[in-house]
Amino acid sequence: MSLLNDAQQNAVAELLRVSPVADELGRRFGAAGHELHLVGGSVRDALLGRLGDDLDFCTDARPEQTLTLVHGWADAIWETGREFGTIGIQKNGLRIEITTFRAESYDGVTRNPVVSYGTSLLDDLSRRDFTINAMAVSLPGHEFTDPFGGVQDLAAKVIRTPATPQASFGDDPLRMLRAARFAAKLQFTVDESVISAMRDMAADLDRITAERIRDEFTKLICSADPLAGLRLLVDTGLADRFLPELSGLKLEIDEHAQHKDVYEHTLIVVTNAMRLEGDDSPDFVLRMAALMHDVGKPATKAVGRDSRVSFHHHEVVGARLTKQRMKAMKYPKDVTSDVVGLVALHLRFYGYGRGEWTDSAVRRYVTDAGPLLSRLHKLTRSDVTTRNRRKASALAADYDALEDRIARIEAEEDLAKVRPDLDGNAIMELLGVPPGPIVGQAWRYLKELRLDRGPLDHDEAETELLKWAREQGHIS
Structure with missing residues (x-):
């Protein structure tokens, strides 16, 4: 005492x-x-x-x-x-x-x-x-x-155990994850004897329920310095027990087919996303999406004849892997859906600066993002980690222009509530059909038309619907 x-x-x-x-x-x-x-x-x-x-x-x-x-x-x-x-x-x-x-x-x-x-x-x-x-x-x-x-x-500012680390972690293996979490929360260093035991006993984490691991990991991600905790998880092998996709980002880089270090890039993206949170409380969905946005790269890595490395469709693969991992960790479906949605959409912006986007493309971007749009803005900006200042400035200017364009179109149209110009009752009355699959097909056609062309007046919408119905053979 x-x-x-x-x-x-x-x-x-x-x-x-x-x-x-x-x-x-x-x-x-x-x-x-x-x-x-x-x-x-x-x-x-x-x-x-x-x-x-x-x-x-x-x-x-x-x-x-x-x-x-x-x-x-x-x-x-x-x-x-x-x-x-x-x-x-x-x-x-x-x-x-x-x-x-x-x-x-x-x-x-x-x-x-x-x-x-x-x-x-x-x-x-x-x-x-x-x-x-x-x-x-x-x-x-x-x-x-x-x-x-x-x-x-x-x-x-050091983290040690009262008993030997082996005895402490033997009592409760979750404490190994807690060591990483406290390092992240308090910004303390972890004693070398504790780190050594974490490496030796990482497999013992398999005895802990997914729910307890999930809760501890969520606290780590939402802490003041999650990077310190994440690095510790990877370096000790703990991440391999419940989030192997994180360690998997350490792709081998050879001198002939170089690409940016995906692991380090990911940690920078997490840091960037945290800076864009503002004064609000930590945003787990945004931080988790930043952490997982490139997990599809290892499976999609390809080297072309010119030795250039590509990761085609890694956002699609990454979204699937993210969904599988978060389901295994027992995250709620709505939280998982939001993170997966951001991972799937994080590349959508690229190409905008080349002048390829029509108003229709902007509407679809906003509609597909839905309530995630604000987070998607932050994730997309966070994903720019190039050291080339000119390139970084150009990308930032492009995204500024996109947000301005979204604001302009939103001022003219309610993009948050894009719906067909005719509702189900109007469709049934015009086509003379009862409730059923045809009404749903017509509704989806009119929504696609609305996204492509913007709001239609009532007569124009009816004309387009009748034209579609004839082409589909629903009316003569």
């Missing part, structure tokens, strides 16, 4: 000052003969000056005893984590989790932890993932406990 210096004492005092609920809760547990300690990320974030509204506590009280102590005091209670020893409550706008001292581990076979309760704070802290998360403040006495040098590691 170690004592805090004055600055650290002040940090803890500030934590308790802004969260008076902590002392009040500590007194309730103490009066009942139980311990209560603020732990983990709450202590770490307080020392870093990043304390939020979520507080984590541990206690020797069992879940049923915790429920008794908070009943009538908490503003709300939830028991979704009760089987793992955790009771959640809300008090004065704070979200609080209280967990019984734990001694959980994996049995080396199943994908879920074997939960058993611990008997002391020291045992509980020794089972935590990293030293910077293995500190505690006891309540209501405010005693600080740091048995594994978390304060020193926090100051040094």
Whole structure:
């Protein structure tokens, strides 16, 4: 155990000052003969000056005893984590989790932890993932406990494990992914002994459910410095266990058939996309699309007779691979659909600067992108990583021109709601047909005509529909 210096004492005092609920809760547990300690990320974030509204506590009280102590005091209670020893409550706008001292581990076979309760704070802290998360403040006495040098590691910005990395990752292999995530979130370095164990034990990640991996990876992608975490995943082989397409971007480059480094290019695109997010919260869909936009290149790489390298239709292959991977990682269908859509569309812009696009092409670009248009703008701009300033400026100017053109056409037409100039009822009345396939075919024909030529007046739309119907043999 170690004592805090004055600055650290002040940090803890500030934590308790802004969260008076902590002392009040500590007194309730103490009066009942139980311990209560603020732990983990709450202590770490307080020392870093990043304390939020979520507080984590541990206690020797069992879940049923915790429920008794908070009943009538908490503003709300939830028991979704009760089987793992955790009771959640809300008090004065704070979200609080209280967990019984734990001694959980994996049995080396199943994908879920074997939960058993611990008997002391020291045992509980020794089972935590990293030293910077293995500190505690006891309540209501405010005693600080740091048995594994978390304060020193926090100051040094290094990620280490309380026990040996092998023992820690053996308890929960997901911690290897968490090491990469904390490196990305906190912009800390990972101790070499931890990195070595991650390489040696990467295959153990296969014992973790896809959902847990997905959630941890999503946090990594949405962190302050995802590139640090992504590089760590690739360098340790962890990416090969759940996202092999990322490592696969490291294509071999020979002196006779050179092309840009696809892996490094991809990481730059992710960085560029982050810069275009603005002040909003991290955009997982945009970042994931940036990460996956070129995963179709390895499968489509070809070298021509002139030694030029091509990746024809890599956006199509990439969209298919992205869909397969995100499905395997159990991402929601709507999130997967958005990412896949961006990957499929990320090359559509090229060719615009050569003057090949008609208004019809612009309408189709906007219609195909739909609600993804704003993200597609950002992804397309992010994909320009050339060091040739003249080329980069020309591409940026071309895209500026396209956005201006979209704005002009949108001012004349509602591109977000492109629909045929005749609805289903008008089609049936004009053609004298009942509801059925012919109506759908006619509707799609009129929509294509609308995209090609812009809005038609009513009489023109009817003339075109009748002409089409005769050609198709639907009317004489």
